[in-house]
Amino acid sequence: MARIKTKYKCRSCGYISASYLGRCPNCGAWNQFEKETEEVQKRSAKASPSRLIKKTGINEPVKLDKVKAEKDDRIATKSEELNRVLGGGIVPGSLVLIGGDPGIGKSTLMLQIMSDLSKKYKVLYVSGEESASQIKLRANRLGLGASDMLLYPETDMHDIREQINDVQPDFVVIDSIQTMNEPSLDTMTGSASQVREVTSELMKIAKMDAITIFVIGHVTKEGAIAGPKIMEHMVDTVLYFEGDKHHSYRILHSVKNRFGAANEIGMFEMENEGLKEVTNPSSIFLDERLPRSTGSSVVVSLEGTRPLLAEIQALVTPTAFGYAKRTTSGIDYNRAALLLAVLEKRGNLMLQNQDVYLTATGGIKLNEPAIDLAITMSVASSYTNKEISATDCFVGEVGLTGEVRRVNKIQARVNEAAKVGFKRIFIPRHNMYKGLKDLEIEVVPVSSIPQALKLVFG
Secondary structure (H helix, E strand, C coil): CCEEEEEEEECCCCCEECCCCCECCCCCCECCEEEEEEEECCCCHHHCHHHHHHHHCCCCCCCHHHCCCCCCCCECCCCHHHHHHHCCCECCCCEEEEEECCCCCHHHHHHHHHHHHCCCCCEEEEECCCCHHHHHHHHHHCCCCCCCCEEEECCEHHHHHHHHHHHCCCEEEEECHHHCECCCCCCCCCCHHHHHHHHHHHHHHHHHHCCEEEEEECECCCCCECCCCHHHHHCCEEEEEECCCCCCEEEEEEEEECCCCCCCEEEEEEECCEEEECCCHHHHHHCCCCCCCCCEEEEEEEECCEEEEEEEEEEEEECCCCCCCEEEECECHHHHHHHHHHHHHHCCCCCCCEEEEEEEHHHCCECCHHHHHHHHHHHHHHHHCCCCCCCEEECCEECCCCEEECCCCHHHHHHHHHHHCCCEEEEEHHHCCHHHHHCCCEEEEECEHHHHHHHHHC
16 A cells, blocks of 8 residues: 655755745745655565666666767757757757746747747647637737647646647647646646646656657746746756846847757847847847937947847936945846946045946846946946947956956957947957957957046046
8 A cells, every 4th residue: 555645845945844844944935835745655676667677678878989979950940049049949859948927928939939830840739828719819910820730728737648649749839837737746736846747747758759848937026937946957948038028129048058058049029910030139229329428338248159239328426315326227236336346446436425327228137247347437437427439349357456357259249349330349458369450340458447447538
C-alpha cells in the first residue's frame, strides 16, 4: 500500500519543510509555503531503474569523443527580430518560455508567428484562457483568419497529451502555463507544484517526440515569471516581452538561451494590425530630440550583439528641502547615485544640494556599464546649462576614481554611431586603436571624467 506524504514547499525558492511556516528560512519570503501531497511507494531492488538500465544496456555512459553531435537545422520564421533573439531561428524539439505583463502582446506574437508557420508545418494552439471563437475574432482582426492552425481550448494535461499524440504537430503553443492542470496532483491550478509538473511533462514531450513547444507564462507584480524558479531552469530558452504601457514599442529580451547568445533583443511596435518589426530601433529613440537643449546626451548601448543608440536626459535643479532628491527611469538607481558622487568628487560639481532626475527616453531600460559616461555628461550639461553637440555620442564605463574604463565590442558601437549620422564619439582611451581612425566619424579617446568634461564643454 502506498502511503501519503505531506510537505510544504516555498513558491519563491523551493525550500521544503515538514510543517507550514509563515516566513521561509531560506529566502525570507512571507506567506509563500504551499501544501503538497504525494504517494510514496516502496521500490523493489529488482526493479530499480539503475539495474534495469545496466541489464538492457540503455543510456550507458559514453565517452565524449565517441558521441556524434548532429547540428539541427533551425526553422526561420517570417520575423527577423524573433529569429535574432532565438539565435538564428527555432531549434526543433526545444521548449521556449515567453513571459511578460498582461496585454503586452505575448499571445498576439504567437498567433502571428504560428499562423505563418502553419503554411508549412502542423501547428496546435492550446488555449486555457480563450475559447476558439475568441481566438478566431482576434485572428480576424490581425488578418489571420484563413490560417490552417489547429485550435484546442483545454486545460487538462491528460487530454492535451492525447491530442498531441493523435495530431503529431510540429509546433505546440501553451497559452498559458498557469492555466494548465495536471489531474494526478491534488493541488489548485496555477500552484507551484502544478506549474512544475506541467512544465516537466511538456519538456518530456518536446524532447521525446521532437516537438517544438512555446509556453506563455504570467508574471508577478515584481516582473518575474510566476511559479517556481526551477521552471526557468528546465526550459531551453526564456524570453521576456517588455515595454511601457504608455508607448507602442515592445522589446523581446532573451535572458536564457541554450542554443544561442543570451541578452539579445528584438524590437516590435504594437499596431491595430498586430506587432510590426522595428528594423532600425536607433532612429526611433532619437527622432524626437530637441535641438540646442541641455541635459541630453546619446549613448551607444549594446543589447546582446545589437548596438542601440538611446538618449539619456538629465534635469538638475536646486533642492527645496534639506535632502536632495534623485529619481531615475530606465536607469539603475544605485548606479546613478554612484555616478553623481563621482561627479561631485572628481568633476568638482556641487550636486549635494541639487535634485537630479534621470531618464532613458522611449521606455527602454539601460543596464550595462557602458552608459556611465553618457549619464555623467547629461548631468554636467544640465548643471552647467551648457548644451552638448547634437552630433556627439558617448561610450564608456566610469570608475570610482573618475577613470573611464574600456568596454567590449567598441568596433560595432562606433560603426552604428557612424551609420546613424553622428560626427563624433567619445570612447575610453584603452579602447582606441588605429583602425578606428579610418571610419567616417571622429573618435575621441578620453581617460578620465575631468578630461571628458573639458573636451565636451571647454
